[in-house]
Amino acid sequence: AQSVTQLGSHVSVSEGALVLLRCNYSSSVPPYLFWYVQYPNQGLQLLLKYTSAATLVKGINGFEAEFKKSETSFHLTKPSAHMSDAAEYFCAVRGSQGNLIFGKGTKLSVKP
Amino acid sequence: ETGVTQTPRHLVMGMTNKKSLKCEQHLGHNAMYWYKQSAKKPLELMFVYSLEERVENNSVPSRFSPECPNSSHLFLHLHTLQPEDSALYLCASSQERAVYYGYTFGSGTRLTVV
Numbered sequence: 001a002q003s004v005t006q007l008g009s010h011v012s013v014s015e016g017a018l019v020l021l022r023c024n025y026s027s028s029v030p031p032y033l034f035w036y037v038q039y040p041n042q043g044l045q046l047l048l049k050y051t052s053a054a055t056l057v058k059g060i061n062g063f064e065a066e067f068k069k070s071e072t073s074f075h076l077t078k079p080s081a082h083m084s085d086a087a088e089y090f091c092a093v094r095g096s097q098g099n100l101i102f103g104k105g106t107k108l109s110v111k112p
Numbered sequence: 113e114t115g116v117t118q119t120p121r122h123l124v125m126g127m128t129n130k131k132s133l134k135c136e137q138h139l140g141h142n143a144m145y146w147y148k149q150s151a152k153k154p155l156e157l158m159f160v161y162s163l164e165e166r167v168e169n170n171s172v173p174s175r176f177s178p179e180c181p182n183s184s185h186l187f188l189h190l191h192t193l194q195p196e197d198s199a200l201y202l203c204a205s206s207q208e209r210a211v212y213y214g215y216t217f218g219s220g221t222r223l224t225v226v
Contacts, residue, residue: 009152032212034214036214036217041219041220041222042219042220043116043118043202043204043217043218043219043220044202044204044215044217045217046214046215046216049212049214051212090155097160097168099145099157099160099168100157100214100215101157102154102155103154104152104153104154105154
């Protein structure tokens with residue numbers, strides 16, 4: 001079975017600081033992994049995805065994630081946080097039925 | 113504009129009411145999904161439609177009834193709901209359940225059951 005664990009339900013960083021949001025996955029098939037962002041009162045927007053090509057994946061808004069098979073991780077990073085990055089972030093893995101299985105989400109706060 | 117439109121954005125209903133949520137996509141996708149998002153819980157997949165046929169129903173109570181009349185429209189009919197059904201209901205679409213491309217989500221309907 002596939003599952004996703006996001007460590008930390010809430011992360012707070014200062015503006016300009018490094019953003020690191022953690023995601024570990026479990027998958028019995030080659031994983032497809034995704035990061036989505038959800039701004040208040042909106043749906044989920046795709047940030048980036050890993051689908052067995054390059055292990056370092058670049059997404060929108062300056063975010064990137066690195067797939068590490070040995071660590072079963074797909075952590076999301078951004079070198080310098082901006083106030084507009086405050087949102088909730090969801091990691092997801094492809095399920096055995098082809099659907100997406102989401103983690104519980106991590107709420108990112110950015111302090112001025 | 114996400115390409116997936118959900119209406120209404122907000123809905124308050126009594127436990128004896130009947131209402132429907134609507135989802136519409138103009139992306140040419142042929143798979144559509146209903147998710148439930150409750151506070152402090154993971155996103156829960158409720159229903160999947162592929163090529164207008166329901167292919168997945170994750171043990172959702174019968175008070176939720178989906179309908180997919182064509183590949184562009186998806187409805188969620190609600191009746192005799194419970195307060196614990198209050199949540200954000202998200203619709204998503206994809207091409208042939210091709211997870212490779214990810215899903216496109218609507219902005220959701222915030223449902224409050226009183």
